[in-house]
Structure formats: structure tokens, C-alpha cells
Amino acid sequence: MRIDIVTIFPEFFSVLDISLLGKARQAGIIEVVAHDLRAFTHDRHRTVDDTPYGGGAGMVMKPEPWGEAIDSIVGPGRSDAVLVVPSPAGEPFTQAVARELAAESHLVFACGRYEGIDQRVTDHYEGRMRVRLISLGDYVLNGGEVAVMAMIEAAGRLVPGVVGNPESLVEESHEDGLLEYPSYTKPSVWRDLEVPPVLLSGNHGAVAEWRREQQIERTRRVRPELLSD
Numbered sequence: 290m291r292i293d294i295v296t297i298f299p300e301f302f303s304v305l306d307i308s309l310l311g312k313a314r315q316a317g318i319i320e321v322v323a324h325d326l327r328a329f330t331h332d333r334h335r336t337v338d339d340t341p342y343g344g345g346a347g348m349v350m351k352p353e354p355w356g357e358a359i360d361s362i363v364g365p366g367r368s369d370a371v372l373v374v375p376s377p378a379g380e381p382f383t384q385a386v387a388r389e390l391a392a393e394s395h396l397v398f399a400c401g402r403y404e405g406i407d408q409r410v411t412d413h414y415e416g417r418m419r420v421r422l423i424s425l426g427d428y429v430l431n432g433g434e435v436a437v438m439a440m441i442e443a444a445g446r447l448v449p450g451v452v453g454n455p456e457s458l459v460e461e462s463h464e465d466g467l468l469e470y471p472s473y474t475k476p477s478v479w480r481d482l483e484v485p486p487v488l489l490s491g492n493h494g495a496v497a498e499w500r501r502e503q504q505i506e507r508t509r510r511v512r513p514e515l516l517s518d
């Protein structure tokens with residue numbers, strides 16, 4: 290998988306060189322390149338924003354640098370890449386969306402700032418490639434970088450070969466529509482708190498049943514809406 294990120298803060302993504310995704314990059318499973326949007330400006334001040342037509346507070350990101358930046362990545366004409374634009378107005382980012390992104394061969398993330406990117410950028414690229422506006426959640430961030438970091442981590446870890454034991458992906462929260470069961474490890478007693486005896490029983494069937502019950506109970510308590518449909 291190839292991931293390109295366009296941002297005015299390319300250094301923000303240097304953290305992707307470490308941890309799990311760092312190993313995946315070293316193994317060549319995922320290739321990540323961050324591009325500085327200001328490299329596609331041509332004025333002395335490297336301007337990427339301007340005042341909004343129609344008035345209003347804040348600034349809007351100019352379309353020209355975005356067009357040059359994205360064209361430098363996907364070339365002219367049509368592209369099989371997916372342009373992912375984090376936005377408060379986007380579709381909710383879920384585990385299912387993470388799985389969809391993980392199945393793609395080329396993702397281009399456009400990290401906006403200020404009040405967002407001129408609408409004509411996504412309008413233009415919808416005629417050349419798949420475009421997805423995706424929201425990390427119902428709260429307001431200052432830009433797209435934090436959202437893209439979360440999306441890359443959530444999708445990247447689902448790419449075959451990134452996580453050592455694929456089994457560990459199956460029983461996670463949201464993978465089966467439920468929250469995950471509580472986990473325990475040694476010691477069996479810690480500050481007078483004991484590990485649930487069923488987990489020490491060696492009875493795999495009983496353990497699986499208890500874990501399923503815990504998932505349902507926890508989901509009903511914390512996220513009842515996940516049980517509704």
C-alpha cells in the first residue's frame with residue numbers, strides 16, 4: 290500500500306517512522322510519503338490560504354496549490370487512488386471504513402487547515418478519482434493531521450503482514466460489532482483484586498462463553514446503540 294499525505298505540517302508525520310507502522314514501512318508493506326503543500330506555491334510568502342468569498346471569519350485554503358500537489362502524486366487524468374479528505378462534514382470513520390481503506394492500494398490524504406479547503410478541489414477530483422470526506426468524530430479539530438494519523442493507524446494495522454498475529458485483530462472492539470471483553474494477565478491477584486476464576490480454569494469453552502457474555506454486557510452498558518440494528 291502506498292500512502293501520500295499532503296499537509297502544511299509534513300514533520301507531523303515523522304512519528305510514523307517508529308512503532309508498528311515503522312516496521313511495516315521498513316518491510317516495504319506500506320510506503321508513506323508526506324508532501325509539504327507550500328512546496329506547490331509560487332509567491333514569496335508561500336501563501337496557501339485566502340479570505341472566503343461571501344465573507345465570514347477565518348481563511349480558506351486556496352485551490353491552486355492543492356491541484357498542483359495532488360497532480361504531482363496521481364499524475365494527469367484518471368487515477369485508481371482514493372483521495373481521503375478529513376472533514377467535520379465527512380462520513381463517520383468506523384472500523385468498517387478502516388477495513389475499506391486497508392483494502393486500497395493507494396491512498397492520498399489531504400490535510401486541510403484554517404476553515405477547510407476550497408470546495409472546487411474535491412469537486413474537481415471527483416471527476417478523476419474516488420473522493421471520500423471522512424470525519425474522525427463529532428467534535429472540531431484545528432486541521433486534518435490528527436484525523437489522518439488515526440486513519441492511517443487504524444487502516445494500516447489491518448493491512449496483511451503489518452500485525453504479527455492476524456488472530457489478534459479478530460477479537461478487538463468493533464471487529465464483530467461488539468466492544469471487546471476485559472483482559473487480564475499475571476499476577477492472578479493484584480492489590481486484593483483477583484482474575485475471574487473462569488480464566489484460570491483451562492476450560493476453553495467456558496472461557497469463550499464468559500468472554501462473549503462480557504462483550505455483550507459491556508456493549509449494552511457503554512454503547513447500547515451498537516446492539517440496536
Ligand SMILES: N#Cc1c(-c2ccc3ccn(Cc4ccccn4)c3c2)n[nH]c1N
Pocket residue numbers: 375376377379400401402403404405406423424425426427428429430431432433434436
Ligand atoms: N476529520 C476530521 C475533523 C475535523 C477537521 C478536519 C479537517 C480540517 C481542516 C480544517 N479544520 C478546522 C475546521 C474547523 C471548523 C470548521 C471547519 N474546519 C478541520 C477540522 N474536525 N473534527 C473532525 N472530526
